[in-house]
Amino acid sequence: MNKNNESKTKAKRKYNEKSYKRVSLYIKNEEMDIIEKFCKNNNYSKNNLFIEGVKEKIERDTGKSFDEFLKEQEPEEPKDTKESKSPERPEVFKLDQ
Numbered sequence: 001m002n003k004n005n006e007s008k009t010k011a012k013r014k015y016n017e018k019s020y021k022r023v024s025l026y027i028k029n030e031e032m033d034i035i036e037k038f039c040k041n042n043n044y045s046k047n048n049l050f051i052e053g054v055k056e057k058i059e060r061d062t063g064k065s066f067d068e069f070l071k072e073q074e075p076e077e078p079k080d081t082k083e084s085k086s087p088e089r090p091e092v093f094k095l096d097q
Contacts (some may be wrong), residue, residue, distance in 0.1 A: 023050075
């Protein structure tokens with residue numbers, strides 16, 4: 001592998017580690033055979049099939065679209081709690097008054 005490809009691979013790996021989480025599943029052999037056949041016959045990847053299945057389950061159980069459900073799960077943005085870095089300065093009196 002040349003240096004350019006190594007850099008691309010490293011960048012992709014870094015992005016994936018930051019942006020995605022991995023899931024490990026244990027599936028019975030005969031069930032996996034059926035899943036693989038279904039994916040092949042319907043032009044799905046196993047990853048997309050599982051993601052779509054989870055989204056559909058959430059939608060059925062909550063009665064909301066996945067996007068609506070997702071928005072409800074996002075933490076509210078914090079209110080403006082900016083604290084000044086230094087205490088306020090006391091009033092300065094001019095001596096020439």
